Amino acid sequence: MTELDTRPLPRDLFHDPDCSEHAQPIRVGGKWTAVVLRCLEDGRPRRFTELRVPLHWITPKVLTETLRSMERNGFVSRTVHDENPPRVEYALTALGRSLLDPLDTACAWARAHTPEIADARESYDTDGGVVSRA
16 A cells, blocks of 8 residues: 655646636536537527527526627627527537537446436435545
8 A cells, every 4th residue: 555645735736837727628618508519519500599499498698698608718609680680690610519529428428327427426315425434
């Protein structure tokens, strides 16, 4: 058995001069980014009201915030058509499309491990979140 390293974690553990903390390289969006990506993955531009149909559980305010964040991050484009009333459509950009393969991989992982995740949650809920001590 090896001796455990007892040094404290360094303050700059996540500091990388080549990667700004504002880039957040692991997080690609908010809670609903993945489902919006799925709604737009066929390449067809969609109106807000079209997105609301499959995403009916997301409030309009939160969907608007999600779309704005995705636009700001370069994942979606927003096109306003000069009509009366104005027509606004959202579509994935090339950057947004590049997230589809990693999303597919994450979904496949989740499907493969669903029983383990369910067992862990059930155990956690049953034990009240108590962790066994060594």
